[in-house]
Amino acid sequence: MRTVAAVSAFAALTVAAAPTAATEPQSPLVPLVDAAAQRLQTADQVAAYKFKTGGPIDDPAREQQVIDSVTAMARSDHIDPAYVGAVFRNQIDATVSVEHTRFAQWKLDPGAAPATAPELADTRKTIDRLNQVMVHEMAAQWDVLGSPACEADVDSAIRSVVTARALDAVYQPALAYATRSYCR
Template sequence: MSPRIVSTLASLALGLALLLAPVAAAQPQNPLLPLVDAAAERLQIADPVAAAKLHDGGLIQDPVREQQVLDTVAEEARTHRIDPAYVTTAFRNQIDATVAVEYARLAGWKLDPATAPADAPDLAASRATIDALNREMVAEMAGQWPALHAPSCRTDLSVATDAVAQARGLDDLYRQALGFATRSYCP
């Protein structure tokens, strides 16, 4: 990952922590906040992945890689003793949201080549980060299983999504993608 991307991600994490500190002091921690934040962080990797694919001519959709991710998270779900079907549905939504962001970024760069990234980030490094976030997200799903199935889930999810979107400074595309990625969290 380029130093600029690492610096941007570090700044976003610090901003999120600073924004949420007063909220955390004023009210009980939203149980879904860490999960939604990890989902947003994973989504934001769409930009460097799209840039890598722009430069190497790779296809946006990679059914083999997507199935590997789904198989891996299903196995992680079994390890955590939670429903693999729930987890794979959530990750299918996450993948589809990421693919949509990648297509949007490539379309934007095609229409305005001056905005396209000059360098190609390392796709393997982005995928390693995605894999780590996948494990974190499944662990959060397991840890927050009761909250994800509670009557307050939709309210907690809405509040967490708004807080994360604001803290990370998500644009309209990323806000929409985050809503799509998390849409099946509350069954």
């Protein structure tokens, strides 16, 4: 009986002493990566709208409008517009890939398609707000994005956001793609 109690006490102390995500220092890039994940997650709403209305997934005019907008914000925030444009190109490509994935899933299983979809204009307002957050976070973390620790900070932020947002097998690689050029 004493052995069981001793082992139980040791196990309790070991578990209590184990580091957890909450005790690890948070990456300064979590707010940026979280905004990127939230922006990616709008892909389900956009895809649902386009699927219901029969609209095309690809929208080069809208994509260029976004790139023009974020590069203008970058200039206002005194950061490299070409860098911001490249980051958002990856973000857009990841988002469009999620939309294509959802279309394929719903085509193969129409019962899985959403019954309703929010208005595209409403979802785009959310996207535009998140674009602003992302550009402002890039400006705020400009030194971190150019530091030797950047890759580790991005990886740590991705892990934190994947866990916090419970991102699935579609969104995890999309987030990795969207953030792949963060380190300058």
